[in-house]
Amino acid sequence: MIEADRDTDGAGRGGHTGIDYAALFGAVPTPLSVLTPELVIVEANRAYLEITGRGREELIGQYLFDAFPQNPADPDADGMRNLRASLERVLTTRRTDTMVLQRYDIPLPGKADVYEERYWSPVNTPVLGPDGEVTLIINRVEDATAYVRDSLAAPGDPAGRKDPKKPPRPADGRIAEPELYTRARELYEHNERLRRAHAREHEVALTLQKAMLPTHMPLQRRNAAVRYRPAAGSLNVCGDWYDLINLSDDRFAVAVGDVVGRGLEAASVMGQLRSALSASMRVADGPAQALYGLDLYARSLDGALATTTVKVDIDTHTRTLTYSSAGHLPPMLCHPDKLVELLDQATDVPLAARSRPSHRPQAIASYLPGSVLILYTDGLVERRHESIDVGLKRLAESLARHSDRGPEEIADSLLEDLGMSSGTADDAALVVIRL
The missing domain is CATH 3.60.40.10 (PPM-type phosphatase domain)
Structure with missing residues (x-):
């Protein structure tokens, strides 16, 4: 458990004394997990345990992508790859990285071979040490699965859903919120391609600099x-x-x-x-x-x-x-x-x-x-x-x-x-x- 810092003079901000930060972390309604730079889960609050259907003993000490592995039935899914890239950016830039809506299926509790389709909106934030390096990463996730399912539901469809790549458009011409999600995702993927292209160009530039100076x-x-x-x-x-x-x-x-x-x-x-x-x-x-x-x-x-x-x-x-x-x-x-x-x-x-x-x-x-x-x-x-x-x-x-x-x-x-x-x-x- 994260150690609780206490005010040595007995008085905290606003007159509160002896704040139990561990209890505060556990009570936060937003799902949060804490990762090491090696992406090992060292803490998770109650909200995070509830939305993932896991107990502390199943997560603490586990490598993140061992705890939530790739869905073998959907090997081309990019949720894991995008999350890994976001966490690596946090480690490299030492800045918060906000992701758009991601589909990232996870195994059902107690059924390691049965995966459930899930949608998440993650934000990854670094915790810096005295030397300015990343010592921990706070992984905040919002579960958007129910909203996405409800928004994409189609009456009369036996599966109860439409193709998420073709969300419904209201009769008045306004863009439906699911379509906004789809467009945001397309923009995210475009930015990822630009980011990878820039990284390659940056590598070329560094090589050029070393060769010329x-x-x-x-x-x-x-x-x-x-x-x-x-x-x-x-x-x-x-x-x-x-x-x-x-x-x-x-x-x-x-x-x-x-x-x-x-x-x-x-x-x-x-x-x-x-x-x-x-x-x-x-x-x-x-x-x-x-x-x-x-x-x-x-x-x-x-x-x-x-x-x-x-x-x-x-x-x-x-x-x-x-x-x-x-x-x-x-x-x-x-x-x-x-x-x-x-x-x-x-x-x-x-x-x-x-x-x-x-x-x-x-x-x-x-x-x-x-x-x-x-x-x-x-x-x-x-x-x-x-x-x-x-x-x-x-x-x-x-x-x-x-x-x-x-x-x-x-x-x-x-x-x-x-x-x-x-x-x-x-x-x-x-x-x-x-x-």
């Missing part, structure tokens, strides 16, 4: 951190990208970019541009030449128009940053004295924006040991109804405030300060490098 830092760049945040509601893949590569023992390069658009199409363009720039970064004589070559390639690629990107070459021997930008927001260099410098002296138009390709500008900045360099995309700083300068100032102030920390801590702190920890309306990428 680097998963490890260059060996010499253990003092770097990256964050990749697709927009909330997206397929977890976007048109933003980042890249870090070694050029020599004392030189490495970093780049970020942003393709117009979202989703798989933008991600596909992003992957092609990132790969092209990665190759160009290894052979070009500086960032400007690399972006010039990328501009030539972008002109032959559908969806690449107006892509922005910035590339920085870091020379740890001369302690210089050589950079060039194709319409991208300027990298920020935070010096040891916490002065933040915008690297905005070599900014040009986005890729393929000119009618003819032209050479790109390039600039050099110096840094001292202990400086922090960040590259980012506009999703980190742009906010609707707010000037981009406000977002840039907010980012610069946050960077100065946290610049004494390690790259991973700086990255997390920047996301937190800019309100990105719980998701964002736009895609965002961030690279943090301790120089």
Whole structure:
């Protein structure tokens, strides 16, 4: 039995003392059962026992689908499959899942081989533990069997019922309630198909993301951190990208970019541009030449128009940053004295924006040991109804405030300060490098 919590001060809400929650659960008129994450029944109230015709000893400790197995005479029935899918969604999303009317036949009490046609309206609700994970699931069910039978009954029909797929329509043209049930069920099945299709698309998106973005830092760049945040509601893949590569023992390069658009199409363009720039970064004589070559390639690629990107070459021997930008927001260099410098002296138009390709500008900045360099995309700083300068100032102030920390801590702190920890309306990428 569920243990009863009692108020330690002897007074509950409304002045009640010593509430017996176990007795309260048992007396609730709505049929309720309690399941573990493994879908084992650990409790059921009286209303649940009554509508299922079971005793506690028949249910407690039983796997749900052993207690209520599939009707062997109707192996294609989807009630069990839909209920299982709903419970799995609760475990995955940690949210309540409401189901439409389901037909789920159960064995008659004492007659394991005789099944009764039953209709249910289930709601499955998670109970979360201190760690936010599902510890129990409350399975609430309303028995609609009598209503469905009465609504579908047809005078003169020897069986007393019509085909539930063809419910009666009143003479005045109104939709009968049984037909509403049927339509709701059709909508539910359609949503299930959409849900399965989305799950497959999401799996493709994750595979695509892993294939297109680097998963490890260059060996010499253990003092770097990256964050990749697709927009909330997206397929977890976007048109933003980042890249870090070694050029020599004392030189490495970093780049970020942003393709117009979202989703798989933008991600596909992003992957092609990132790969092209990665190759160009290894052979070009500086960032400007690399972006010039990328501009030539972008002109032959559908969806690449107006892509922005910035590339920085870091020379740890001369302690210089050589950079060039194709319409991208300027990298920020935070010096040891916490002065933040915008690297905005070599900014040009986005890729393929000119009618003819032209050479790109390039600039050099110096840094001292202990400086922090960040590259980012506009999703980190742009906010609707707010000037981009406000977002840039907010980012610069946050960077100065946290610049004494390690790259991973700086990255997390920047996301937190800019309100990105719980998701964002736009895609965002961030690279943090301790120089």
